[in-house]
Amino acid sequence: PLYNVMASDKKSHYVTLADFVTNQEGTGIVHIAPAFGEDDFNLGKQLDLPIYRTVDEEGRIAKEVSQWMGIFVKEADNQIMEELTQRSLLYRHEKIKHTYPFCWRCDSPLLSYSLKTWFIKVSEVRERLVETNMQINWVPEHVKEGRFGNWLENARDWNVSRNRYWGTPLPIWECHDCGHQLCVGSLEELKQYAAESQKNDIEDLDLHRPFIDDIKLLCPNCGKPAVRVEEVLDCWFESGSMPYAQEHYPFENKYEFENSFPADFIAEGMDQTRGWFYTLHVIANILFDKPAFSNVIVNGIGLDEKGVKLSKRLRNYTEPEVLMDKAGADAMRYFFFAGTPMGEDWRFSEKLVIEKMRKVLMTWWNSYVFFTTYASIDDWDPQKAPEVKAPEQNVLDKWIMSRLQSLINQMTESFERYDLTKAARPIEGFINEMSTWYIRRSRRRFWKTENDDDKNSAYSTLYTVLITLTKLTAPIMPFISEEIYQDLVVSFDPSAPESVHLCLYPEVDTSLIDQQLESNMDKVQQIVEMARALRSKVGIKIRQPLKELRIWAEDLNLEQELEEIIIEEINVKKMVVAEQIPDYYLSQETDDLKVTLDPTLTEELKREGMIRDLVREIQSARKKAGLQIEDHINLDLLFESAELTSAIQEWREYLLSETLCQDLKVQDDHVSGSFQTDFEVQRVQVKLGISKAS
Ligand SMILES: [Zn+2]
Ligand SMILES: [Zn+2]
Known part of the structure; x- marks a missing residue:
């Protein structure tokens, strides 16, 4: 040994083998100090090496080393080298770079010590x-x-x-x-x-x-x-x-x-x-x-868009407060619930949270606004409305109620298993179908002027769906569900629980589930989507009626009402289920479904198409004129087209009822009305004057 402090009887100062030393780093020979390192300590124990504690817990040379006693260990380096040089014992000294542990808090260099300590014997x-x-x-x-x-x-x-x-x-x-x-x-x-x-x-x-x-x-x-x-x-x-x-x-x-x-x-x-x-x-x-x-x-670990771990140091994320201002806390919560399978690392980005806000929160909110808009026009009161238990009368009501029960079933089962992702994910699809299918398809039922059974059924159904949805999603999106619940339930019923978060969780009523109907409706949506794609391929917009849709599918057995939905959605005069398809038909197919469309436009169909376009322009003029949905109007039209004239004659009743028009005049020189505008209907210039009917 170079120094003879703390002499021990134990055998020391020899070369041995150890598997934590490699020749990839340094010389392949490592000095062992069992008091100052985990590997050193373990090897020391294994070989029964003496343990010299030459540095105290303050990091100073211990009193046993009288020559440098009390000097901070890092500062002793030079003095020791000098002393070794004097005794001609130092062959060479140089600085090398190597990794070293530092305190994560204050960056001080750390020293490892072997200490006596307390253990639980796990x-x-x-x-x-x-x-x-x-x-x-x-x-x-x-x-x-x-x-x-x-x-x-x-x-x-x-x-x-x-x-x-x-x-x-x-x-x-x-x-x-x-x-x-x-x-x-x-x-x-x-x-x-x-x-x-x-x-x-x-x-x-x-x-x-x-x-x-x-x-x-x-x-x-x-x-x-x-x-x-x-x-x-x-x-x-x-x-x-x-x-x-x-x-x-x-x-x-x-x-x-x-x-x-x-x-x-x-x-x-x-x-x-x-x-x-x-x-x-x-x-x-x-x-x-x-x-x-x-x-x-x-939970998995949060990553940014590029897959880098989210860190406070890198700030590779939008501040939650900022994002909550932009997209709302519910959108963030929904993203966390639904975004990633349980336990997997999740990629976080502002874009994805905002997408959830648009697709889920906004769609839901707009559905709710749609409902309240019409319900208040009609003074519809859930307290006085008959409850819809089994909505037999309308296939859409029956379908959405079945979908709702299936959703309850799916969410409850997943929650029971603590699979939050599987509980949350189906909400997005449900809200989407509620909005773009159920409400869009039912819109006319809410427009009707008289309060018949079908309209009541539509109100009761949508009401039931919306309030059940608030209870279902309360644990996931607590704010929007509470807001809608307060407005739709508490404001009507003072005896209702004062918060959605005090309501019992909905229980599934399997008697309302009709799996055949749900799967048929899936088929209907698929057919509609394919037929729309055919239309856009040849550039015939949906407002232009076409003659015939022919479909062929294995085991396709659609109820009359579902066929009618397809006919309306695709805007065709009839739908035929047949294997025989004329050559000039447009067609698209999947494994088990073939959808074809007759693209021929007759004069009659063209006229109807013109009227549809005209109705659309009038509706948009109504909005621009600041009219309410329920307002009745008078119309003045001015144009030069024999075709449009005969189309209006042919479709007059339809035109009047669609636009809530009491008096329609086709003028020769000028139009009057509190709001005036002009537009084109299939290349025909039309001037329009609109005023509120008294
Ligand atoms: Zn520190
Ligand atoms: Zn004692």
Whole structure:
């Protein structure tokens, strides 16, 4: 040895082999200091090397090294090299770059020490940890026997003490005379062992340092004073003690604790398999021989659009407050619920959250606004309306009610399994179909002037759908659901629960589910979509009626009402189910479906198309004129086209009723009306004057 301090009888100063040393880094020879490094320490233990603690806990050279005693270890380097040079023992010295640990908080260089410390002997309960883990429902399931299970199988003893000042003091007092160690379990015990003169101080004692360290106990073994050991607890021990600590158990709330343990469910990130999930599990097993939680939802890690982990340092995300202002907290919540399968890392971007706001929140909100707009025109009151139990009369009502029940079923089942993604995802599709299919297809039913059964059924159905949806989505989108619930329920019914969050969760009524109808409606939507694609391929817009749609499909058996929906949607005069298809038909097909369309435009069809275009222009003029949907109007038209003249003659009644027009005049020289505009209908210039009818 170069120096002969702290001489030991143990064999040391020789070359040996170790698998943590490679020739990829440095020379392939490493100096071992068992007191100052984990690998060093383990090898030292294995070879029974002496442990020289030449640096104290302040980072200064220890008093045993008299030559440099008290000098900070990094500052001693030069003096040691100088001294070695004087003795001609230094062959060469140079600076090399290598990795080194630094404090993550204050960036000070760190020194590793081997210390005496306190452990919980987890290895002794390892098998029980694995066994009781089988009682836990993990979402996603693979974590159970994967990351968590593997970690348990290799559970090591847990170092629970820390050599720092702040923290929960380790409640162990040590007698310096006989060495007896006393672990104090309560204030009562503390008082019991305290010296007579200190018993009174304990009542109001702050149980932290420095106050707790002033309490000297009397050694139950020899009667001499015992002092608290210096260590504090690993903060993970506190996290793991949450179920008991939060109830101040066992000193208080025995009943509450015993009736809520193990917890129904907890949720945290994947990294907690070694953290919180683990410490909860270890402590619960040691204390109660059972798990601390019955269900656990494990979240993946948040990544940005490019797949880089979200970090406060990189700021690679939109601030939540900013995004909530832009898209709302509900959109963010929906994104988190529905965006990514449970447990997988999720990619976060402002764009995706805003997309959820548009597709889900706005669509839902607009559906609600549609409903309230018409309901208030008609003074429709849910309290007075007959409840729709089985809406037999209209196939759309029957279908959306069935879809709603299927949604309840799907969401409830998924929630029961703690699969939040599967519970949340179908909402988007449902809201989309409610808006673009049910409401769009039912629009006319709300427009009708008379309050007949069909209109009432439409109101009651849409009302039921909207309020059921508020209850279904309340846990996922708590704000929009509450807002709509307040307006649609509380404002009508003072006896209703005052908040959607106080309502019972909807229960499925399977008698309303008609799977055949749902799958037929899927087919209808598919046919409509394909036929629309055919129209746009030849540039014939949907307002222009066409003669015939022919479809062919295996096992296609559509009710009359569903065929009518297709006919209206595609705007054809008739629909035929047939295998024979003329050559000039446009066609598109999938594996089990062929949709074809006759593109021939007759004079008659052209005239009807003109009228449809005209109606559309008049409707948009109504809006521009600031008229309400229910206002009746008078119209003046001016144009030069024999074709349009005869079209108007032919379709006069239709035109009047579609536009709520009481008086329609075709003029020769000028139009009158409080609002005037002009436009083209199939290349015919039209001047229009519009005024509100008295
Ligand atoms: Zn630091
Ligand atoms: Zn003692």
